Amino acid sequence: MSFPPPPDVAGTSLDGTEPYVIDADENRRLCASVNAVPDPDxxxxxxxxYIATQVGMGKTVAGLCAACDFDVxxxxxxxxxxxxxxxxxxTGLPYRVTGEIVSLNRKSSRKLGVMDVLAYRLRLIDPGGSTALETTNIWVLPRRELA
Amino acid sequence: MTLPVGAAIPPFVIEVNPAAMQTWAVFLKDPNPIHLDADIVRAKGLGDRVINQGPANVAYIINALTAAFPGGTVKSLAMRFLDNVYGGETVEAGGTVTAVAIEGDLRITTCDMWLKAPDRGAVISGPAVVTQPAF
Known part of the structure; x- marks a missing residue:
């Protein structure tokens, strides 16, 4: 069975527009929520x-899905x-987020039916311009309308 | 503390609190109702309890690593999401050391990590690397 191709979104920029600052108080609340001890230093x-890149990238979750022609x-x-x-x-440092969609591939699986597999890469850049981390996330977007 | 190849990562156990999902929705700026409203989860046919945010589950694995290697630094993670974690479940993060190397003044420990839910086995799994001062 063949399906129409997914949107050609590879290369779409996910650069953030505003720096992301890890708030010290939020970090304390996050640590409390997962039974971790916040670092005193x-x-x-x-x-x-994950949080900083996801929140700081240039699209919301809904916007990222919309770019892939998918309703969140x-x-x-x-x-x-x-x-x-x-x-x-x-905490307290303004990190910049850069990134892009790597790929969007349409597949079929026995368990999920037709789905698009989205890969996107994000980087967190510290105030000195160095890359603090690079992350790649894979999301599965079920295409029930194509089943 | 250092651990040799084959050693178990001491388990980190936590009961998943639905109230915490509400705070994570704020942290993530993601109001997806499957994390907030069990009626929505039921309506979508995804179960009868709210579903924990995936990165919160990864945080439990990180907690197991940081507890196992005090003073260590998590250098990499590659986690696969295999199943959901539901509100009220008690989950356990753990793993096994698979490789140890010394590079310069760093001890580099590679682990296979997992998060297990009751009756369903691993819901997240994948490798992680932690570095510590070697000497």
Whole structure:
């Protein structure tokens, strides 16, 4: 069975427009929510790799889905998340987010039916211009209308 | 603390609190109702309890790593999401050391990590790398 191709979105910029600052008080609340002890010297919980890039990128979740011609209400699912840290994340610093959509591929699976697999890459840039981390997320976008 | 190849990462256990999902919705600026409203989850046929945010589940795995390697630094993660975690579930993060290397003044430990839910086994799994001072 063949399906129409997904939108050609590879290369779409996800650069953020405003710096993202990991707020120290929010970091404390986040640590409390996952039973972690906040670092007294300003290190942020490493899970901010995901939060900072996701919130600081140039599109909302709904906007990212819309770029892929997908309604966020149809339920995007996280497939995987990969990160490489070059430095430790710290609270109070203005990080810049850059990134892009890597690929959007249409597939068919026995479990999920027709789906688009979205890969996008984001980087967190510290105030000195160095890359603090690079992350690549894979989302599964179920295409029930094509089933 | 250092761990040799084959050592188990001590488990990190947490009961997933639906109230925490509301705060994570704020952290993530993502008001997806499957994390906030069990009626919506039911209506979508995804179960009968709110679904935890994926990155919160990854945070539990990070907690297991940072507890196992005090003073260490998480250098990389590559996590696959295999299933949902639901509000009220008690989940356990853990893993096994698969490789240890010394590079310069760093001890580099690679682990296979997982998050397990009751009766369903691993809901997240993948490798992680932590560095520590070697000497």
């Amino acid at each position: 300003g290190k942020a919980h490493p899970i901010y790799y 209400d149809d339920g995007p699912m996280m497939g995987s998340s990969q990160v490489e840290f070059a430095s430790t994340l710290r």
